[in-house]
Amino acid sequence: MNTWLAVFLGGGLGSVLRFGVSRVVLLLAPRAVFPLATLVSNLLATALLAFVVLRMNDQLPGRDPLKAFVVVGICGGFSTFSTFSYENFQLIRDQHYGLAIANILISVVAGIAVLHLIARTP
Secondary structure (H helix, E strand, C coil), X not given: CCHHHHHHHHHHHHHHHHHHHHHHHHHHCCCCCCCHHHHHHHHHHHHHHHHHHHHHHHHCCCCHHHXXXXXXXXXXXXXXXXXXXXXXXXXXXXXXXXXXXXXXXXXXXXXXXXXXXXXHCC
8 A cells, every 4th residue: 555545544544533532531521621532532642653663663564554554644643732732722821720731741741651651561
């Protein structure tokens, strides 16, 4: 498969996954002020990326379209820095400073922790 097509298809799938996670989180926590859906999506995308890059990279030699499909396409469509930035802007604008700081710290620390855990798992 062409690498460009793989990224295109993976991006679409990742975006649908992101939308699905948002819907589920909204059903479970409809009044949450904290941007939980973005956090969950970003951490799941980070875990998937870490698994493929850190755990499976050696098992996928010469499979560039497949890696591009998952890493660039799915993970790129599933995670979102723009939404993360906008939601933090909204929290700050609405004077939820503690929630904004918590979101930034939790997102960054948890993302790195997920990568670390997957990298260290035998």
